[in-house]
Amino acid sequence: MADYTVSLLGGEKTITVAGGTMLGEILKELASNKARKQALAVKSGSDLFDLTATVESDLVVEIVSAASPEGLNLIRHSCAHLMAHAVVDLFGTETKVAIGPATDDGFYYDFDREAPFVPDDLERIEARMTELAGKALPFVRTTVTIDEARQLFESRQQGYKLELLDGIEAETVNLYQVGDFVDLCRGPHVPNTGFLKTYKLTRLAGAYWRGDEHRPMLQRIYGTAFGDPKELKDYLHKLEEARKRDHRKLGRELELFTMQDQVGPGLILWQPKGALLRKLIEDRWREEHYRHNYELLYTPHIARRDLWKTSGHLDFYSENMYSPIEIDEVSYQLKPMNCPFHIAIYNTRKRSYREFPIRWCELGTVYRYEKTGALHGLMRVRGFTQDDAHIFCRPDQLEEEIFNIIDLNLQILRLFGFEDYDVYLSTRPEKYVGSDEHWVQATEALKMALEKKGLAYEVDPGEGVFYGPKIDIKIKDVLGRSWQCSTIQVDFNLPERFEISYTGDDGQAHQPIMIHRALMGSLERFIGVLIEHYAGAFPVWLAPVQARVMNITDAQLDYVEEVYRELRRQGVRVEKDIRNEKLNYKIREAQVQKVPYMLIIGDQEVASGQVTVRLRDGKNLPPMSVVDFAELVGSQDPEAKD
RNA sequence: GCCCACGUAACUCAGUAGGUAGAGUACUUCCUUGGUAAGGAAGAAGUCACCGGUUCGAAUCCGGUCGUGGGCUCCA
Numbered sequence: 001m002a003d004y005t006v007s008l009l010g011g012e013k014t015i016t017v018a019g020g021t022m023l024g025e026i027l028k029e030l031a032s033n034k035a036r037k038q039a040l041a042v043k044s045g046s047d048l049f050d051l052t053a054t055v056e057s058d059l060v061v062e063i064v065s066a067a068s069p070e071g072l073n074l075i076r077h078s079c080a081h082l083m084a085h086a087v088v089d090l091f092g093t094e095t096k097v098a099i100g101p102a103t104d105d106g107f108y109y110d111f112d113r114e115a116p117f118v119p120d121d122l123e124r125i126e127a128r129m130t131e132l133a134g135k136a137l138p139f140v141r142t143t144v145t146i147d148e149a150r151q152l153f154e155s156r157q158q159g160y161k162l163e164l165l166d167g168i169e170a171e172t173v174n175l176y177q178v179g180d181f182v183d184l185c186r187g188p189h190v191p192n193t194g195f196l197k198t199y200k201l202t203r204l205a206g207a208y209w210r211g212d213e214h215r216p217m218l219q220r221i222y223g224t225a226f227g228d229p230k231e232l233k234d235y236l237h238k239l240e241e242a243r244k245r246d247h248r249k250l251g252r253e254l255e256l257f258t259m260q261d262q263v264g265p266g267l268i269l270w271q272p273k274g275a276l277l278r279k280l281i282e283d284r285w286r287e288e289h290y291r292h293n294y295e296l297l298y299t300p301h302i303a304r305r306d307l308w309k310t311s312g313h314l315d316f317y318s319e320n321m322y323s324p325i326e327i328d329e330v331s332y333q334l335k336p337m338n339c340p341f342h343i344a345i346y347n348t349r350k351r352s353y354r355e356f357p358i359r360w361c362e363l364g365t366v367y368r369y370e371k372t373g374a375l376h377g378l379m380r381v382r383g384f385t386q387d388d389a390h391i392f393c394r395p396d397q398l399e400e401e402i403f404n405i406i407d408l409n410l411q412i413l414r415l416f417g418f419e420d421y422d423v424y425l426s427t428r429p430e431k432y433v434g435s436d437e438h439w440v441q442a443t444e445a446l447k448m449a450l451e452k453k454g455l456a457y458e459v460d461p462g463e464g465v466f467y468g469p470k471i472d473i474k475i476k477d478v479l480g481r482s483w484q485c486s487t488i489q490v491d492f493n494l495p496e497r498f499e500i501s502y503t504g505d506d507g508q509a510h511q512p513i514m515i516h517r518a519l520m521g522s523l524e525r526f527i528g529v530l531i532e533h534y535a536g537a538f539p540v541w542l543a544p545v546q547a548r549v550m551n552i553t554d555a556q557l558d559y560v561e562e563v564y565r566e567l568r569r570q571g572v573r574v575e576k577d578i579r580n581e582k583l584n585y586k587i588r589e590a591q592v593q594k595v596p597y598m599l600i601i602g603d604q605e606v607a608s609g610q611v612t613v614r615l616r617d618g619k620n621l622p623p624m625s626v627v628d629f630a631e632l633v634g635s636q637d638p639e640a641k642d
Numbered sequence: 643g644c645c646c647a648c649g650u651a652a653c654u655c656a657g658u659a660g661g662u663a664g665a666g667u668a669c670u671u672c673c674u675u676g677g678u679a680a681g682g683a684a685g686a687a688g689u690c691a692c693c694g695g696u697u698c699g700a701a702u703c704c705g706g707u708c709g710u711g712g713g714c715u716c717c718a
Contacts, residue, residue, distance in 0.1 A: 552675080580674080
């Protein structure tokens with residue numbers, strides 16, 4: 001066998017070894033004892049290898065330890081195997097195993113078994129995992145042909161593995177054996193189960209085999225694992241903190257919104273403070289749109305069924321629409337989108353190229369049927385208000401319009417404190433309308449606008465809507481769940497279906513291009529993300545209650561009233577707390593309600609004609625006049641800062 | 643829609659062999675007038691989600707419906 005040279009990346013030593021030598025052996029020569037003991041696997045370039053892998057070429061290697069992202073991933077992946085082993089141990093081989101990968105924050109494994117797992121099972125499984133981990137069972141890799149693998153899994157009656165094998169084109173596959181549990185797996189894995197020390201099974205869930213709702217529902221067990229117990233503790237702590245910011249919890253506590261059985265699932269009732277918050281957002285949104293040369297529209301909630309036939313919604317969107325309502329023997333349906341109405345307005349008269357681009361916006365409330373299991377607080381509801389707009393333009397205006405939309409989009413997101421988001425460009429799906437030429441042109445326009453704007457984006461091939469390509473911007477909530485807010489979609493379909501046209505400079509009729517876009521997406525979802533983003537402590541300009549005036553004793557009641565009235569007159573959103581309670585109590589309550597300013601009124605303030613301002617963070621400002629305070633509040637508006 | 647869990651006062655939760663319910667917070671009243679995160683006392687408040695079954699008797703056991711949560715699928 002040939003000899004190869006191997007060195008450690010960044011190391012000085014290079015050694016020559018015979019082909020077939022195990023990497024683990026080589027580390028004994030190349031690495032310090034300490035480093036070697038932490039080695040979970042070896043990395044060369046972007047390839048990862050087991051320590052038992054053999055040298056088959058010249059290599060420059062790195063040690064993968066638990067401290068690296070790859071190492072953590074490895075631990076989690078190996079934990080998934082360990083868990084599957086424990087499950088098969090406990091519940092017998094009639095429990096079929098499906099797949100068990102590592103995820104961003106842990107791992108899972110899918111099982112198929114008659115009886116459901118119950119929460120107590122998680123503890124039992126965990127206990128068995130600990131037992132197996134204690135034995136430091138090696139992960140033994142063997143490479144076999146597809147046929148050999150098929151025979152093995154057939155004899156073990158593991159149908160899911162056979163199905164996986166059917167999809168593999170290579171001639172050989174890797175099997176990993178831990179104890180008597182054998183799994184089909186690319187690897188690599190940690191050397192033995194002794195390396196798996198810190199893990200926790202977190203929840204049970206159902207999941208379709210291969211993510212397909214027409215295939216069997218499997219039982220998924222989620223868990224997480226870390227290299228260091230402290231990291232697990234931090235992780236659990238972070239989850240706990242995230243739960244405190246949950247918009248559903250804060251929404252109730254801050255009296256922003258409520259949902260009730262008797263009203264119906266996915267339908268939001270905005271309480272006064274939530275309604276005020278929403279109004280502030282809507283007002284700002286309208287102002288920004290006015291500045292960016294948009295015009296405002298209002299349209300109804302229902303329309304004749306025929307409209308939805310023309311628009312194509314009955315063909316392509318009916319499963320998301322509510323059943324027709326008969327009115328005077330004519331069928332009407334609730335709107336799932338606003339676009340057909342905007343087109344109807346477009347059609348009120350002949351349009352000229354001279355009026356383009358036409359930019360029409362509407363805070364339009366739409367109703368969509370969502371599967372019950374998909375509903376989630378404000379994030380996923382059945383009735384919601386889109387900050388919608390439709391732009392009609394000529395093909396040569398498309399790119400600039402997209403650019404302007406992105407500009408406005410980022411400006412609005414920034415206004416609300418969102419600087420981090422993921423941008424996706426979705427291209428032509430399998431089922432589509434419109435000419436190829438149009439698709440290419442529109443996709444290019446979207447791409448160019450993104451690039452001009454210097455935005456990093458990911459291409460989602462085939463994820464566009466049937467009527468055109470789109471740009472989506474997703475914001476992350478506190479639990480790391482990604483929520484799509486902004487969407488910008490080019491549409492060739494509706495102008496065609498409604499046969500809308502404009503007169504060009506050649507005097508001929510042309511078809512305009514239409515852009516749909518929503519920046520906040522839906523106000524409901526946006527506010528949900530906003531609540532979590534700020535943990536309910538909204539910036540002063542958005543806080544439903546900006547200040548609460550509180551007296552110390554009844555002796556200051558008159559002055560409190562005076563301050564309260566003056567601040568209202570100045571446009572400050574103020575409340576007064578003149579209950580017969582101690583100051584501590586009032587402060588605590590205002591604090592819990594996350595009111596940005598507490599105005600304390602005692603005899604001193606009455607005497608000096610001032611107010612003492614306590615901030616949400618516990619700090620005090622020097623005493624100031626009521627007028628100065630009103631000015632301070634006003635100055636917190638980003639508008640005022642420009 | 644599918645899988646699992648859950649549903650007790652406005653909120654957070656007890657109720658562990660089936661014998662018509664309990665705490666803390668909030669609410670109301672009274673006492674207390676107290677300078678930067680909970681002063682004290684009393685009171686009122688629940689068809690134990692809903693419907694049906696088993697039982698002498700059901701918050702508790704069984705079935706169904708509705709709703710909520712965690713996932714899957716789907717999406718703003």
